[in-house]
Amino acid sequence: MSSTETAKPSRREQILTAAAELFARHGFHGVGIDDIGAAVGISGPALYRHFRSKDAMLGEMLTSISERLLDGGQARVDAAADAASALHSLVRWHVDFALEDPALITVQMRNLANLTDPDRRRVRTLQRRYVEVWVETIRRTVPSADEPTARAAAHAVFGLINSTPHSAHLDRDQMASLLSRMALASLTAADLAPLTA
Amino acid sequence: MSSTETAKPSRREQILTAAAELFARHGFHGVGIDDIGAAVGISGPALYRHFRSKDAMLGEMLTSISERLLDGGQARVDAAADAASALHSLVRWHVDFALEDPALITVQMRNLANLTDPDRRRVRTLQRRYVEVWVETIRRTVPSADEPTARAAAHAVFGLINSTPHSAHLDRDQMASLLSRMALASLTAADLAPLTA
DNA sequence: ACGGCAGGTTAGCAGGCGTTCACATAGCGC
DNA sequence: GCGCTATGTGAACGCCTGCTAACCTGCCGT
Numbered sequence: 111m112s113s114t115e116t117a118k119p120s121r122r123e124q125i126l127t128a129a130a131e132l133f134a135r136h137g138f139h140g141v142g143i144d145d146i147g148a149a150v151g152i153s154g155p156a157l158y159r160h161f162r163s164k165d166a167m168l169g170e171m172l173t174s175i176s177e178r179l180l181d182g183g184q185a186r187v188d189a190a191a192d193a194a195s196a197l198h199s200l201v202r203w204h205v206d207f208a209l210e211d212p213a214l215i216t217v218q219m220r221n222l223a224n225l226t227d228p229d230r231r232r233v234r235t236l237q238r239r240y241v242e243v244w245v246e247t248i249r250r251t252v253p254s255a256d257e258p259t260a261r262a263a264a265h266a267v268f269g270l271i272n273s274t275p276h277s278a279h280l281d282r283d284q285m286a287s288l289l290s291r292m293a294l295a296s297l298t299a300a301d302l303a304p305l306t307a
Numbered sequence: 308m309s310s311t312e313t314a315k316p317s318r319r320e321q322i323l324t325a326a327a328e329l330f331a332r333h334g335f336h337g338v339g340i341d342d343i344g345a346a347v348g349i350s351g352p353a354l355y356r357h358f359r360s361k362d363a364m365l366g367e368m369l370t371s372i373s374e375r376l377l378d379g380g381q382a383r384v385d386a387a388a389d390a391a392s393a394l395h396s397l398v399r400w401h402v403d404f405a406l407e408d409p410a411l412i413t414v415q416m417r418n419l420a421n422l423t424d425p426d427r428r429r430v431r432t433l434q435r436r437y438v439e440v441w442v443e444t445i446r447r448t449v450p451s452a453d454e455p456t457a458r459a460a461a462h463a464v465f466g467l468i469n470s471t472p473h474s475a476h477l478d479r480d481q482m483a484s485l486l487s488r489m490a491l492a493s494l495t496a497a498d499l500a501p502l503t504a
Numbered sequence: 505a506c507g508g509c510a511g512g513t514t515a516g517c518a519g520g521c522g523t524t525c526a527c528a529t530a531g532c533g534c
Numbered sequence: 535g536c537g538c539t540a541t542g543t544g545a546a547c548g549c550c551t552g553c554t555a556a557c558c559t560g561c562c563g564t
Contacts, residue, residue: 269470
């Protein structure tokens with residue numbers, strides 16, 4: 111009874127974390143099964159005691175991150191009093207997530223193409239739903255934006271926030287503050303759909 | 308004398324373009340030499356008449372894009388009358404570039420790690436200089452931003468603009484307008500460095 | 505007319521990769 | 535104590551991939 115629940119996440123989670131780091135740095139195909147093993151102190155084929163295949167690791171990792179992102183985002187929006195604060199906490203949620211786990215965010219951005227077909231379908235569905243949460247929230251705060259514009263703006267903001275890993279120049283709090291402010295400011299400019307700049 | 312210069316860019320450029328498209332979609336390691344050949348109508352090893360290796364293709368492609376980005380950006384800044392219009396045309400330059408060649412931008416964002424060591428050094432140097440152009444321009448327009456903040460903001464804006472390939476919901480002009488406005492708006496929020504949001 | 509070269513072809517090799525196999529061993533319920 | 539299960543190991547296998555080799559061919563300058 112000393113540690114019935116805290117001790118469980120050991121190996122599997124450990125492997126996933128290490129693999130995420132490696133995938134983020136070298137790309138899925140740039141990382142060997144032996145590299146992942148070495149990163150957690152075991153060697154090579156031992157990983158197959160925990161995962162069915164290398165693809166399964168990526169699949170599980172991307173599925174879980176997409177689910178967490180969607181659930182957390184939805185929860186923040188549901189809990190918000192008004193549209194403006196919904197958008198605010200949605201931004202804050204994504205920023206915190208990206209700063210908390212830069213490797214995972216990077217993998218999700220870059221390695222969708224390396225998923226197995228069924229895995230890719232599942233992840234894309236989750237991502238689409240997450241985007242939908244954003245689109246709705248954006249349109250509630252910036253009513254003059256039509257739907258395609260809001261969608262494009264959402265993707266652009268994801269790009270802005272997810273660019274985190276490439277610049278560690280600031281400490282976490284400053285970075286979070288900067289990214290949040292930039293994201294929100296950029297979204298307020300997402301109105302006036304047509305007309306050249 | 309009929310076509311001494313316009314006819315040359317044929318094969319080499321053609322291959323590079325096709326390879327960029329494939330690398331962007333499947334990742335460097337996810338694309339075979341045969342795939343690239345097939346994409347330009349020749350088959351497999353014929354590519355070695357034009358490039359020394361697969362790495363050399365990526366190297367040349369990333370070096371050239373980094374040079375074009377830097378030169379174009381520098382030129383826009385030099386030609387600008389004041390700081391504000393310098394930033395404006397810098398944004399416009401990058402946006403146009405990203406919309407013109409989404410595949411190249413994607414490859415540059417994602418496949419730095421797959422470069423050969425010497426190639427990576429050269430590309431990183433070029434990228435650093437490009438970032439420097441942005442940092443200086445940002446600091447001239449937003450004087451209250453310190454240098455690390457300006458640098459982080461520049462990276463964030465790159466992320467915002469380069470997210471283009473993932474969303475083709477809008478036509479080119481609308482997309483260019485939207486991204487430009489979002490980028491500029493986000494940069495105006497890059498002041499007030501510290502203090503939590 | 506012709507020799508050479510730019511550019512293409514197919515066959516084959518060597519290395520690396522994901523995966524499996526046969527085997528070891530440590531903890532643990534009976 | 536004993537066997538079962540969970541976990542790890544090193545060797546081996548088969549495939550796939552980048553690259554080279556040997557050979558072909560049409561164009562272009564002289």
